[in-house]
Amino acid sequence: MSSRACDVLVIGGGIIGLTAAWRALEAGASVVVLDPAPGDGATHAAAGMLAPVLEAGFGEPGQARLGTASLALWPAFAEALEHAAGLAPGAVGLETTGTLAVAYDSDDLVAMRRMLALHREWGLGSAEITPDEARHREPAVGQRLAGAAWVPRDHRVDPRAVHGALAAVVAARGTVVRRAAVSLTWAEGTVVGAVDEAGDGYAAGTVVLAAGHASGTLFAGAPTRPVPGTTLRLDAAADRSPAVVVRGAVQGRPVYAVPRAPRSDGRREVVVGATSDEREDDHLTRAGDVFALLRDARAFLPGLDDAVLVETTTRSRPGSPDNAPLLGRAADGLCLATGHHRNGILLTALTAAAVDRALGVAPVGSQAAEAVEAADQFADPRRFVDTYASADTYMSADTYTSADTYSTTRGGTA
Numbered sequence: 001m002s003s004r005a006c007d008v009l010v011i012g013g014g015i016i017g018l019t020a021a022w023r024a025l026e027a028g029a030s031v032v033v034l035d036p037a038p039g040d041g042a043t044h045a046a047a048g049m050l051a052p053v054l055e056a057g058f059g060e061p062g063q064a065r066l067g068t069a070s071l072a073l074w075p076a077f078a079e080a081l082e083h084a085a086g087l088a089p090g091a092v093g094l095e096t097t098g099t100l101a102v103a104y105d106s107d108d109l110v111a112m113r114r115m116l117a118l119h120r121e122w123g124l125g126s127a128e129i130t131p132d133e134a135r136h137r138e139p140a141v142g143q144r145l146a147g148a149a150w151v152p153r154d155h156r157v158d159p160r161a162v163h164g165a166l167a168a169v170v171a172a173r174g175t176v177v178r179r180a181a182v183s184l185t186w187a188e189g190t191v192v193g194a195v196d197e198a199g200d201g202y203a204a205g206t207v208v209l210a211a212g213h214a215s216g217t218l219f220a221g222a223p224t225r226p227v228p229g230t231t232l233r234l235d236a237a238a239d240r241s242p243a244v245v246v247r248g249a250v251q252g253r254p255v256y257a258v259p260r261a262p263r264s265d266g267r268r269e270v271v272v273g274a275t276s277d278e279r280e281d282d283h284l285t286r287a288g289d290v291f292a293l294l295r296d297a298r299a300f301l302p303g304l305d306d307a308v309l310v311e312t313t314t315r316s317r318p319g320s321p322d323n324a325p326l327l328g329r330a331a332d333g334l335c336l337a338t339g340h341h342r343n344g345i346l347l348t349a350l351t352a353a354a355v356d357r358a359l360g361v362a363p364v365g366s367q368a369a370e371a372v373e374a375a376d377q378f379a380d381p382r383r384f385v386d387t388y389a390s391a392d393t394y395m396s397a398d399t400y401t402s403a404d405t406y407s408t409t410r411g412g413t414a
Contacts, residue, residue: 003201006032008359009194011181011218012210012338013038015046015159018166019348020208020337020355021174022084027361031174032204034181034196039163041212042344045231045315047258047271048093048162049245050074050346051154053124054101054115062378063324064122067343069371070350071153076365077349078157085165092165093158093260100138101126101149102248102300109147111249116149126151140242142302148248156245156258159345181211184218184334191333194218208335208355213281213318215338221330221385224339226281226316230289231273233311238262240303241270248300255296257304270307272297276342281316289314317341321384327354330381350375 008024010017013035024031049055052067078094085091103109112128119126126149134148135141141148170176179196184207186192193203209215213226234241247256260269275289290312298304320326320339325347330336335358340347349364353371356363363372 003203004032005203006030006175007204008032008206008208009034009202009204010208010210011035011194012212012215013167013176014041014043014210014212014344015039015163015166015348016212016337016340016344016351017208017210018163018170019352020210020335021170022081022166023352023355023361024206024208024359025170025173027356027359029359031170032202033170033174033176034179034194034202035176036178036180036197038167038176038178039160040315042315042317043159043163045229045274045313046159046345047231047256047273048157048159048345049099049154049247049256049258050156051099051151051245051247051343052346053119053126053151053154054099054247055343055346056118056122056124058118060323061122063343064124065374066324066350066378067346068124068153069367069374070347071155072367073349073353073365073371074155074157077352078162080364081162081165081169085168087165092161094155095157095261096155097244098150098152099154099245099247100134100141100242101151102134102141102145102246103147104144104248104250104299105146108249108251111252112147112149125153138242138244138246140240140301140303141246142300144299154245157345158260162345162348181218184209189332191331204333206333206335206359208337210337212338213316215318215336219330219334219336221382222326222336222338223321223384223387224318225320226279227276227319227341228279228281228314228316229274229276230285230293230312230314231271232290232293232309233313234270234272234304234307235267235310236270236304236307238266238268240306241268242301246300250296250299253292253296255293255300257297257301269310270304272304276317283314285312285314317344325351325379326381326384327351327375327379328358328381330385336381354379
């Protein structure tokens with residue numbers, strides 16, 4: 001067994017974990033990231049919608065506040081990341097062109113109008129338009145349409161490009177170890193490091209737990225669960241596919257299509273998604289899910305019939321009991337950055353601001369203070385500790401494998 005010391009140990013190498021690692025590096029810290037397959041969790045499947053408006057749900061005003069605060073930070077976040085990675089402006093695929101919401105039949109339109117009423121109540125800025133107006137905004141939309149709405153404040157980014165930029169920065173300035181963490185290390189009630197699957201230990205002044213849905217296997221105060229979903233990646237002719245995000249419902253079933261910028265060959269990637277289930281995390285794609293996503297996407301976008309199905313991806317989002325993330329210090333020496341549920345990409349910029357505050361680094365973006373205030377109010381990382389991890393949970397003798405190691409079941413990262 002060997003040991004390694006660093007200022008900040010990040011458990012999880014997805015978009016959230018690498019964002020935390022980047023911000024720690026900006027603070028001048030030495031950083032180690034533990035993850036057996038960085039970016040192969042929820043980040044790998046994500047389509048990249050930055051959609052605080054259409055993701056706003058009844059009874060979840062806090063999530064809407066978090067989303068709008070994070071979206072305001074995304075332009076500065078993307079610019080700073082591209083600069084840090086030595087990339088050209090626009091390399092991470094941030095597009096602020098709005099989103100077209102569509103309804104397939106009369107029942108879908110009723111549901112849409114209920115959602116639009118909620119948006120008006122919360123000041124989220126969406127408006128119903130006619131089907132003809134929808135086709136004018138997006139000519140790829142077909143004739144079968146009961147109604148539509150324009151959502152100017154929902155945008156998109158390319159998650160794999162963002163992760164690639166983060167990975168380049170962290171690899172150049174920090175250390176990535178391709179192993180899973182199996183336990184946190186405690187000393188007198190303080191987290192002081194972790195142990196990996198090979199039995200090697202890591203001592204750290206701060207541990208950032210960003211292991212996606214597996215975070216709860218390492219710290220009971222982060223009660224995360226897997227919420228699997230499938231996305232499809234199509235290769236489509238640019239003139240037969242959407243140029244803006246199109247999302248809506250077909251007989252109550254949600255579906256979306258997220259386009260990337262056209263390539264020089266006149267084609268583009270279109271990400272179609274996404275299913276959402278409460279089941280085990282197995283990375284297995286079900287035939288029925290592929291069929292349903294393609295059937296419903298082509299109901300709005302018939303030109304996708306000619307697209308090539310390039311990839312099916314099933315990964316698990318990290319859910320929390322209230323579907324809001326856990327951001328900030330949860331115990332002495334332990335910072336949480338997990339539980340982002342369906343909005344991990346959207347909330348990446350807000351997570352950066354929360355980590356900045358926790359580590360004492362200057363935040364990215366002039367509106368970071370508002371984002372941190374929203375995180376304090378709606379993403380308090382200690383809100384589940386009393387329920388899921390009382391002091392007896394991790395201070396009793398039978399939870400230790402040695403005097404200072406908190407024993408957990410092994411969990412991967414996402």
